[in-house]
Amino acid sequence: MKFEDWHTHNSxxxxxxxxxxxxxxxxxxxxxxxxxxxxxxxxEFYSNFEKIPYQGYAxxxxxVEKYLETIDDLKMKxxxxxxxxxxxxxxxxxxxxxxxxxxxxxxxNKLDYLLGSIHILPSMKGxxxxxxxxxxxxxxxxxxxxxxxxxxxxxxxxxxxSNLEFNYNIVSHLDLVKKFNYFPENPKIIMEKVIQVLENxxxxxxxIEINTGGFRKEVKEQYPSFEIxxxxxxxxxxxxxxxxxxxxDEIAHMFEEILKTLKKIGFSQLAHYEKGKRSFVxxx
Numbered sequence: 001m002k003f004e005d006w007h008t009h010n011s012x013x014x015x016x017x018x019x020x021x022x023x024x025x026x027x028x029x030x031x032x033x034x035x036x037x038x039x040x041x042x043x044e045f046y047s048n049f050e051k052i053p054y055q056g057y058a059x060x061x062x063x064v065e066k067y068l069e070t071i072d073d074l075k076m077k078x079x080x081x082x083x084x085x086x087x088x089x090x091x092x093x094x095x096x097x098x099x100x101x102x103x104x105x106x107x108x109n110k111l112d113y114l115l116g117s118i119h120i121l122p123s124m125k126g127x128x129x130x131x132x133x134x135x136x137x138x139x140x141x142x143x144x145x146x147x148x149x150x151x152x153x154x155x156x157x158x159x160x161x162s163n164l165e166f167n168y169n170i171v172s173h174l175d176l177v178k179k180f181n182y183f184p185e186n187p188k189i190i191m192e193k194v195i196q197v198l199e200n201x202x203x204x205x206x207x208i209e210i211n212t213g214g215f216r217k218e219v220k221e222q223y224p225s226f227e228i229x230x231x232x233x234x235x236x237x238x239x240x241x242x243x244x245x246x247x248x249d250e251i252a253h254m255f256e257e258i259l260k261t262l263k264k265i266g267f268s269q270l271a272h273y274e275k276g277k278r279s280f281v282x283x284x
Contacts, residue, residue: 001259001284002033003252004272007089007115007172007209007242012059012067013040016246020070026248028081034272035251036242037071038087038115045099048127052120053134061103068110085112085273090168092118092160093127101165108167113273115209115242116160116168118176121152136180146182147190153177154193161200169273170240171201173211173223181218194228202235207271207278210262212254213244222258230265238271238278259283 008023009016020037027035040058043049059067068086075084088111090100120129123142129135130153143149157174160166174197184190201208211223224232232239239262243253262283269280 003255004034005243005252006036006240007038008245009039014056018248022248027251034083036085036087038089041088041090087113089115097166114168115170115172117172131179147184150184150190154197157197170207170209172209175224178219179217202237207238209242210239211242211244215254233265240271
């Protein structure tokens with residue numbers, strides 16, 4: 001099948017390489033059918049971010065309209081060669097979703113979907129970013145155990161999913177907390193939390209991203225694990241693929257290998273989005 005990649009970044013976020021058009025041109029070269037442009041929505045309006053180097057995480061509010069205009073122009077330029085979808089990756093910050101809504105609301109009519117993510121958690125020392133390599137020691141400094149980090153992460157996931165005022169379509173990198181190869185000391189207990197998260201996702205009728213970006217990180221596997229993917233299949237939760245590309249040549253990274261495994265598990269369709277509406281494409 002022709003691949004669809006729903007999770008990509010570009011140089012506007014400050015930590016990726018290449019402009020948006022570079023990603024589109026590479027995707028066309030690779031025969032990608034649909035490419036989602038889903039860079040990080042700004043962080044500058046959040047509170048208590050003194051310890052978080054967010055300036056290198058996302059575009060600024062001043063850049064948002066340029067981002068959207070650029071995508072619109074490129075949709076027209078390449079309309080006969082590839083389907084381009086417009087999106088943001090948005091963060092759930094506890095007790096601050098109203099600030100996000102205030103800023104993103106005016107852009108929603110331009111979006112095809114939203115990726116909902118958790119990168120930032122509370123700790124004894126304040127907010128911290130769980131996937132920033134510069135802050136990875138916080139796993140051991142800010143919590144008493146790795147399991148406590150996992151428990152807080154999945155507790156926050158449930159809060160995000162249950163909060164209907166936090167509007168999004170796709171759950172991103174569901175077990176991102178394992179990025180630095182930190183795994184639970186009591187995996188059965190943590191898996192119980194994961195199942196609670198999945199049941200909440202099912203109830204809200206969200207889609208889960210199978211994110212291949214983990215293959216390029218210390219953990220060397222996709223997000224989420226195959227153990228979790230098996231549960232996703234059992235619960236009949238829709239999925240789609242995202243590379244989390246931060247360079248053009250990372251688009252659709254490991255998709256062929258992942259699709260083979262997904263087919264063996266039993267998946268026969270992947271979700272597709274346009275103007276906020278979900279449809280499905282068959283896995284050939």
